[in-house]
Amino acid sequence: MPELKRELLLVMLSLGLVATIAGLVPDKSGASLSSAGVKRTERFATLNGDGELHLYNLKTKEQLQVTYRDSEGNYDHAVLSELNRLLRCSWDNQTTLIDLELVELLDDIEDHFGAERLDIVSAYRSPAYNEHLAALGRNVAKQSFHMKGLASDIQLPGISVAALHGYVRELRLGGVGYYPDDGFVHVDVGPVRSW
Numbered sequence: 001m002p003e004l005k006r007e008l009l010l011v012m013l014s015l016g017l018v019a020t021i022a023g024l025v026p027d028k029s030g031a032s033l034s035s036a037g038v039k040r041t042e043r044f045a046t047l048n049g050d051g052e053l054h055l056y057n058l059k060t061k062e063q064l065q066v067t068y069r070d071s072e073g074n075y076d077h078a079v080l081s082e083l084n085r086l087l088r089c090s091w092d093n094q095t096t097l098i099d100l101e102l103v104e105l106l107d108d109i110e111d112h113f114g115a116e117r118l119d120i121v122s123a124y125r126s127p128a129y130n131e132h133l134a135a136l137g138r139n140v141a142k143q144s145f146h147m148k149g150l151a152s153d154i155q156l157p158g159i160s161v162a163a164l165h166g167y168v169r170e171l172r173l174g175g176v177g178y179y180p181d182d183g184f185v186h187v188d189v190g191p192v193r194s195w
């Protein structure tokens with residue numbers, strides 16, 4: 001191999017190595033990668049879920065009891081896919097990538113109350129479903145966090161909506177909405193807000 005080409009190859013190899021190492025260090029946002037390559041942000045490092053979730057989807061009547069993260073912080077991608085499926089839009093069965101921070105938040109809430117399971121009133125909302133709701137005259141946001149896999153409306157069996165709302169509001173990790181008449185609390189991992 002001519003000397004020049006060989007040197008070029010060596011440079012490319014070393015650049016590749018550099019890129020691999022760069023992928024393992026924390027990025028500017030303060031997020032770090034677990035060994036499974038999933039981002040965990042500092043904001044959510046304070047959440048104390050145990051990595052196990054028991055969810056029941058009130059619309060589809062499906063439930064899922066899973067370990068999505070082990071004690072070393074490794075995420076199980078097959079289980080995360082199952083969670084995406086459970087938290088799909090029940091109107092047209094469309095799925096999305098549910099944000100990992102939302103999964104961690106649901107886990108923290110479930111464990112904080114020592115709840116046997118957490119009930120999902122709604123999670124992902126597809127663009128078609130959102131348009132449908134808007135056409136019905138419902139007060140829905142054009143770019144709802146539900147449409148980004150960042151929000152869920154939840155309730156906990158045996159726990160009052162007020163207590164649930166109070167706890168999530170204290171966390172100050174995202175948005176939280178109080179819907180006592182409908183019996184649920186909206187939680188999302190967008191900016192900190194409450195209503």
Ligand SMILES: [Zn+2]
Binds near residue numbers: 146151
């Ligand atoms: Zn909501």
